[in-house]
Amino acid sequence: MMRLLRNYIFWTYERGSLHYDIMVTLILAFLFISPHYIDFKDRPQDSPLEPTQTLVQEAGSGYVYTLRPQDIRHDTGDLSGDLLYAVVQYAGPVTMDRYEVVKDAHGKVIRYKVWVHRP
Known part of the structure; x- marks a missing residue:
């Protein structure tokens, strides 16, 4: 044995x-x-990590870009121009159709949604 x-x-x-x-x-x-x-004793982290990338979704004939506030320059005073500039950095020449400011329950801006299409 x-x-x-x-x-x-x-x-x-x-x-x-x-x-x-x-x-x-x-x-x-x-x-x-x-x-x-x-x-x-392996557990997920308590707070989820903040996304570090821009989300791009196809929407009809165009695209919806979801951007974080820290990805936007706020030095020109023109939010739509700043959003378009940020999207152009990712997508190249596009035309912005509209944008939406997404806020949390406390009124803090958490992201921007920008609808664009190629000219």
Whole structure:
């Protein structure tokens, strides 16, 4: 019995043998079953990460760009011009149809939606 246990511990069985297959099965069983019974303390982060990319969706004959406020220059005083400038940086020459300011429950701007089409 000690010899059998020693051979399992030092992995001395030939590949394809019955004992080798038993060892591999035990390892795979541990890998797939243990997370259900052992708490490894791995949890998602408390706050979701803020998206860092511009979202582009197809809308009919054009596109809808969803931009974060920090992606917009606010130095010209013309919000529609600033939004168009930001979209042109991503999409190239486009014509803006309309835009929408999306605010949270406290009135803070969280994103801009810009509808554009290619001329």
